[in-house]
Amino acid sequence: MFTLPPLPYELNALEPFMSRNTLDFHYHKHHQNYVNTLNMLIENTQWAKMSLEEIITTAPVGSPIFNNAAQVWNHTFFWNSMQPDGGRHPTGELLQRLEQTFGSYDGFKQKFKQTAIEQFGSGWAWLAEDKDQNLQIISTSNADSPLTHNLKPLITCDVWEHAYYLDYQNRRADFVENFLNHLLKWQ
Ligand code: MN3
Numbered sequence: 001m002f003t004l005p006p007l008p009y010e011l012n013a014l015e016p017f018m019s020r021n022t023l024d025f026h027y028h029k030h031h032q033n034y035v036n037t038l039n040m041l042i043e044n045t046q047w048a049k050m051s052l053e054e055i056i057t058t059a060p061v062g063s064p065i066f067n068n069a070a071q072v073w074n075h076t077f078f079w080n081s082m083q084p085d086g087g088r089h090p091t092g093e094l095l096q097r098l099e100q101t102f103g104s105y106d107g108f109k110q111k112f113k114q115t116a117i118e119q120f121g122s123g124w125a126w127l128a129e130d131k132d133q134n135l136q137i138i139s140t141s142n143a144d145s146p147l148t149h150n151l152k153p154l155i156t157c158d159v160w161e162h163a164y165y166l167d168y169q170n171r172r173a174d175f176v177e178n179f180l181n182h183l184l185k186w187q
Contacts, residue, residue, distance in 0.1 A: 002052065004035050005076050013084040017178040022166045030162055031075040038068035056147050070143035074124055074156060081155045083185035090186045101135040108137075109180050115139050116159050116176040125176070127155040155184065 007027055012020040038055075041064055042048045047055050052073050059066035089105060090098060102108040108127075116125035119139035128136050128151035136151065139159075146153045157163075157179050164175035 001039050002035050002072060004032050005079075007079055009084055014082060014183055017182045018082075018164075019167050022164070025166070026158075026162060027075075027079070031072070034068045034071040034075065038065070038072055041065050041068060053147065056145060061144060061148055062142070067143040070145045070147075073147075074143065074145060074158070077153060078124075078156050078158045081157070081185055082179070082183040083187075086183045086185045087179075087181040088184075088186065094186060097135055102137075111137050112157075112180060113173065113176045116157055117173050119159050122160040125157045125159055126151075126153055128153050155186075 004027075007023075011023050011027070014023060042050075042055070045065075047059060047065055047069075050058070052069055055065060055069040056073060059069060089095070095105065098105055098108045102111055112125060112127065115137050116139065119125060119141070121141065123139050123141045123144070125139050126137065126146050128138060128146040128149075130136060130151055135154075138146065138149075138151070140146070140149075157176060159172060159176070164172060168175045
C-alpha cells in the first residue's frame with residue numbers, strides 16, 4: 001500500500017506565493033486521492049508489489065494505473081521542488097550548466113516559463129537531464145513524466161489549473177513566475 005508522503009514544510013510556508021488553502025486542497029485532496037485510487041487499482045494485480053517507479057515505467061502510459069502512479073510521484077517531486085524563501089540564484093556547477101545550455105540563468109527562467117505557459121491544458125513543466133547529461137526543459141501532458149522518456153527529472157512545476165486557480169485564477173504565467181523567483185528549490 002502506498003501512503004501520502006509528508007510535506008517537507010508547513011501548509012502556510014509558501015505564502016504568499018502559494019496559499020495555505022491551495023496547498024491544503026492540492027496535498028490533502030488531490031495528492032491523497034491519487035494515492036487512494038492507485039492502491040485500489042493495483043490490488044491483486046501484477047503491479048501490487050512494484051515500486052512507484054516500476055509501475056510508472058511498465059504500466060501503459062495514459063492507463064488509470066499509470067495516471068495515478070505518475071501523479072503520486074509527480075506531486076511528491078513537486079513539493080520537493082519548492083521551499084519557503086526559494087528561487088535563489090543557483091551557484092557553482094549547476095549555474096555553469098544552466099548558462100551553457102540556456103545562455104544565462106535568465107535564459108533558463110524564460111524558457112521554463114514559456115514551456116509551462118505553452119503546455120496546452122493540464123500537465124507539468126520540467127527541467128530534466130538526458131543520458132548524456134544534457135539539460136532539457138520539457139512539458140508533459142496530464143500525468144506523463146520524464147521517466148517514460150528516458151529522462152531524469154530535476155525540477156518540476158505543476159501547471160494543472162488546480163495548482164494555481166484559487167490564488168491566480170487564469171494567470172498561469174504569474175504563478176510560474178512566482179514559482180521560479182520565490183519557491184524553486186535548487187538543493
Ligand atoms: Mn496537481
